[in-house]
Amino acid sequence: DGGITQSPKYLFRKEGQNVTLSCEQNLNHDAMYWYRQDPGQGLRLIYYSQIVNDFQKGDIAEGYSVSREKKESFPLTVTSAQKNPTAFYLCASSIGFESGSPLHFGNGTRLTVT
Amino acid sequence: AQSVAQPEDQVNVAEGNPLTVKCTYSVSGNPYLFWYVQYPNRGLQFLLKYITGDNLVKGSYGFEAEFNKSQTSFHLKKPSALVSDSALYFCAVRDLLGGGYNKLIFGAGTRLAVHP
Numbered sequence: 001d002g003g004i005t006q007s008p009k010y011l012f013r014k015e016g017q018n019v020t021l022s023c024e025q026n027l028n029h030d031a032m033y034w035y036r037q038d039p040g041q042g043l044r045l046i047y048y049s050q051i052v053n054d055f056q057k058g059d060i061a062e063g064y065s066v067s068r069e070k071k072e073s074f075p076l077t078v079t080s081a082q083k084n085p086t087a088f089y090l091c092a093s094s095i096g097f098e099s100g101s102p103l104h105f106g107n108g109t110r111l112t113v114t
Numbered sequence: 115a116q117s118v119a120q121p122e123d124q125v126n127v128a129e130g131n132p133l134t135v136k137c138t139y140s141v142s143g144n145p146y147l148f149w150y151v152q153y154p155n156r157g158l159q160f161l162l163k164y165i166t167g168d169n170l171v172k173g174s175y176g177f178e179a180e181f182n183k184s185q186t187s188f189h190l191k192k193p194s195a196l197v198s199d200s201a202l203y204f205c206a207v208r209d210l211l212g213g214g215y216n217k218l219i220f221g222a223g224t225r226l227a228v229h230p
Contacts, residue, residue, distance in 0.1 A: 004157070031216060040123075042204060042220040043158075058217070090157055094216050100146050100165050100208070101216050105157030 002027045006091050006106035013085075013113050021076045021109045023091035030096050032074040033103065036060060037088040046089075049074055050096075078111065085113045116141045118207045120221035127195045128229050135190040135224045137205030146208035147188040148218065149179055151201050158204060164188060175199070195228045202226075 004025045013019045025032065031050050035043040045058030049068040063082025068074055074093075078085045090108045094101040118139045127133045139145055146165050150158040162173025169181045179190045190203060202223045209217040 006157075009155075035220075040222055042222040044220075045217060048217065092157070096216070100163065102148070102160040102163065103150075103158070103216075103218070105159070107157045108155070110155075 004091055004093055004104055004106035006089075006109050008109060009107070011109055011111045013111070015113055016080045017113075018077055018079050019085075019111065019113075021078065021089055021091075021111070023074045023076065023106060024072055025074075025091075025093045025104075025106075026072060027093055027095075027104060028071070029093035029104070030071070031094045031101070032068065033092040033094075034058075034064075034066065034074070034076045035090040035092065037090055037108075043090065046076065078113075085111060087111060116207065116209060116219055118205050118219055118221045120203075120205055120224045122224050123222075124225045124227060126227045126229065129197050130194050133192050133195040133199070133226065133228070135203050135205075135226060137188045137190065137221060139186050139188065139205075139207045141207055145188075147179075147181065148206040149173065149177070149188075149190050150204045150206065150220075152204065152223075153201050161190070161203075195226075197228050197230055200226055200228045 007022045033048045034046040044060050047066045049055040065077045088110050091106045092103040148163045149161040152158045162171050164171045164181045172178045204223050205221040206218040209219050
C-alpha cells in the first residue's frame with residue numbers, strides 16, 4: 001500500500017540536542033511538507049519542498065532544517081535553537097505543488113524535549 | 115490577512131442526528147477550501163474540497179460541505195452522525211500569498227463528539 005511513513009512514533013530528547021525526524025513516501029509525489037501541531041492551534045507549516053533539491057521556509061521555520069536529496073524522503077531536523085520543540089510533527093505530501101491537490105499525511109511523530 | 119476560523123472548539127451531537135461543523139474564511143480572490151479529519155494520534159485525512167462549481171460538495175464517509183460566498187462560510191455537514199465520526203475536524207484554505215504553491219492555512223480544529 002502506498003503511503004507516508006514517519007518514524008519514530010514517539011521521540012524523547014534532552015534540551016540542547018538536535019534530533020532528526022524521518023519522513024518517507026512511496027506515493028511518487030513531488031511535493032512534501034512538514035507541519036507542527038500544538039493543542040488548540042491547528043497546524044502550522046514549517047518547511048515545504050516542491051521538488052528534489054529544493055525547499056522553502058514555511059511560517060515557523062526558525063530552529064528547524066530540512067533536506068530533500070531524494071524524491072521519497074524529506075527529513076526534518078529540530079535543532080537546539082528551536083525554543084519550544086515539544087510538539088506533534090506531521091509530514092505530508094501531494095501529487096504536485098498545484099493548488100488544490102489534497103495533502104496525504106503520515107501518522108506523525110510526537111517529540112518531547114525535557 | 116488571510117485566515118480561516120472554526121468558531122466552535124467542540125460540537126456534541128447524538129448518534130443519528132444531523133451534524134454541522136462550522137468554518138468561515140477570509141481571503142482575497144477565489145478561495146480553495148478543504149476539510150480534513152484527524153483521529154487520535156494519527157495524521158489528517160482528506161474529506162473534501164471546494165475549488166469551483168456546485169456549492170454543495172460531497173466527500174468521504176457521507177460528509178458534505180456547502181460553500182456560501184456571501185457568508186464566506188464552508189460548513190461541514192452530515193445527515194446522520196455515527197459514533198465513529200467522533201474526531202478532530204480541520205477546515206483549511208489555500209494561502210493565496212503562497213506564490214501558487216499548495217500552501218494551506220488551517221483552522222484551529224473542532225472536536226466532534228457523537229454520543230450513543
